[in-house]
Every structure is written in C-alpha cells, then in structure tokens.
Amino acid sequence: MTIELEKGLLEGHIRSILELIGEDPNREGLKETPKRVMKMLEEVFSGVGIAPEQALTTTFEEQYEGMVVVKDITYYTFCEHHLVPFFGKAHIAYIPNGRVVGLSKFARLVELTSKRPQVQERMTQQIANAVMNVLQPDGVMVTVEGQHLCMCARGVKKPGSSTVTTIKKGVFKEDISLVREFEQALLRGE
Numbered sequence: 001m002t003i004e005l006e007k008g009l010l011e012g013h014i015r016s017i018l019e020l021i022g023e024d025p026n027r028e029g030l031k032e033t034p035k036r037v038m039k040m041l042e043e044v045f046s047g048v049g050i051a052p053e054q055a056l057t058t059t060f061e062e063q064y065e066g067m068v069v070v071k072d073i074t075y076y077t078f079c080e081h082h083l084v085p086f087f088g089k090a091h092i093a094y095i096p097n098g099r100v101v102g103l104s105k106f107a108r109l110v111e112l113t114s115k116r117p118q119v120q121e122r123m124t125q126q127i128a129n130a131v132m133n134v135l136q137p138d139g140v141m142v143t144v145e146g147q148h149l150c151m152c153a154r155g156v157k158k159p160g161s162s163t164v165t166t167i168k169k170g171v172f173k174e175d176i177s178l179v180r181e182f183e184q185a186l187l188r189g190e
Contacts, residue, residue, distance in 0.1 A: 007038055010034075010038045010041070011034040011035055011037075011038050012034070014033065014034040014037045014038065015034045018030060018033065018034075043115075044076075044077075044078060044115060045078075045115060045116055045117070046115045047111075047112045047113065047114070047115030047116045048115070048116045048117075050112060051130075052109055052112055052113050052126045052127065052129070052130035053130045053133055053134050054112065055105055055108040055109040055111070055112045055130065056101050056105050056108075056109060056130060056131070056134040056135070057105075058101065058102060058105070059099045059100065059101045059134065059135060060099065060100050060101070060102075061098060061099060062096065062098070062099070062100040063098060064096045064100060066095075067093055067094070067095055067178065067181055067182065067185075068093065068094055068095075068096060068100070068103075069091070069092070069093045069182060069185040069186075070091070070092050070093075070103055070106040070107075071089070071091040071092075071185065071186055072089050072091065073089060073090040073091070073092070073106060073107050073110045074087070074088075074089055075087060075088065075089070075090055075110050075111065075113075075114040075123075075144075076114060077113075077114035077115070077116070077118045077123065078117055078118065079117075079118070079119065079148060079149075079150045080117035080118055080119055081119075081150065082150040082154070083117065084148075084149045084150040084153070084154065085149050086118075086120065086146045086147060086148040086149060086150070087146065087147060088144065088145040088146035088147055088162070089144075089145050090110045090123075090124075090127060090142065090143070090144045090145075091142070091143045091144075091145075091182075091186055092106050092109075092110075092127060092131065092140070092141075092142050093140065093141045093142075093172075093178075093182040093185070094131055094135065094137040094139065094140040094141075095137050095138040095139045095140075095170070095171055095172075095178070096135065096137050096138070097135070097136055097137050097138045099135045099136065099137075100135070101134070101135060109127055109130055109131070110127060113126045113127055113130075120144055120146045120148075120163055120165050121165050123144060123165075124142050124143075124144045124165040124166070124167050125167055127142045127144070127167075128140050128141075128142040128167040128169055132169050132170070137170065138170050138171045139168070139169055139170025139171035139172040139173070139175075139178065140167075140168075140169045140170060140172065141166070141167065141168050141169070141172040141178075141179065141182050142166065142167045143164060143165070143166045143182075143186070144164070144165050144166075145162055145163070145164050146162060146163045146164075146165075147160075147161070147162050147163075148161075148163060
C-alpha cells in the first residue's frame with residue numbers, strides 16, 4: 001500500500017469519526033481537519049518502529065570519571081491506552097566507562113521514545129536501556145515526570161497530579177550516594 005493511499009484512508013477514517021460523534025465534516029471549520037489530523041499523527045508518531053538506540057549513533061572515547069546529568073528534557077507523547085497526550089520532563093544521569101555521546105543526543109533519545117503511543121514506565125525503561133546498550137556506562141539513572149491528560153482532563157479528572165518514574169541500572173542500584181548526587185543535581189537551578 002502506498003503512503004498516499006494510506007494517507008487517504010486515514011483522512012477518510014478521521015472524517016468518519018467526526019460523523020460518528022455527530023459533527024458535519026463538511027462545515028467550514030472541519031473541512032481541512034482530517035488532513036491536519038493526519039499530518040499531526042505522522043509527526044507525533046514518527047518514532048514508531050525506530051529503535052531508541054538510533055538516537056545515540058555518534059559516541060566518543062573519553063576518560064571522564066564523574067557523573068553526567070542532562071535534566072529538564074521536555075517531551076510530549078500520547079498515552080497508548082486513550083491516545084490522549086501526556087507530557088513532562090526527563091532527566092538522565094550516567095557514569096561513563098570510556099564512551100560519551102554529544103549531550104544533544106539525549107534530547108533526541110527522549111524525543112524518539114516519545115514519538116509513539118507510550119506509557120511512562122516503558123518510556124523510562126527505553127531511555128535507560130538505550131544508554132546502557134550504546135554507551136555501556138558503569139551505570140545510568142533516568143527519572144521521567146509526567147502529567148497525563150487521561151487522568152487530568154477525563155476519567156477521574158485530577159488536574160495537577162503528576163507521575164514520576166525512575167530506573168536505576170549498574171552502580172546506581174548499589175551506591176545510594178550516586179542516587180543522592182543525581183537528586184541534588186535535579187534540585188540545582190530551581
């Protein structure tokens with residue numbers, strides 16, 4: 001099936017959804033909506049089928065003996081259960097073991113993992129696994145904070161509630177002082 005044909009099918013389905021909820025897809029404000037929604041879906045789900053590790057393609061040999069923390073990486077994604085957005089910030093720390101990656105690659109990693117139907121727990125795990133698999137550091141710790149519209153704007157309707165997920169791998173599992181150092185780094189600059 002060609003992409004153009006798939007786009008046409010998708011636009012037709014969106015048009016059908018509008019009709020099923022009682023809207024007139026031919027009215028002025030909705031005429032172009034199926035096309036706009038299709039373009040939006042292409043963008044927000046552009047990471048489907050792409051391994052997170054692909055965001056970390058360029059690494060460098062570097063003997064650095066401290067912790068590297070990249071924090072406050074903003075993301076937007078869609079809950080796979082309701083296809084409603086959730087968004088927040090990701091924070092990544094790792095202890096290099098002879099290999100580093102350009103810092104912007106962490107933002108690309110978060111972006112790539114968020115461009116698919118997602119759950120926050122899996123997203124956190126995918127980020128940590130990609131760093132471990134590619135850089136093979138002594139350890140990695142990832143914390144992801146999120147506000148889920150499926151919980152804030154519908155269902156139980158609890159606006160302002162947030163979810164925090166954390167994964168520790170390698171030395172972060174064993175050394176509480178490294179965990180504290182990461183947590184302190186997250187507090188700096190607030």
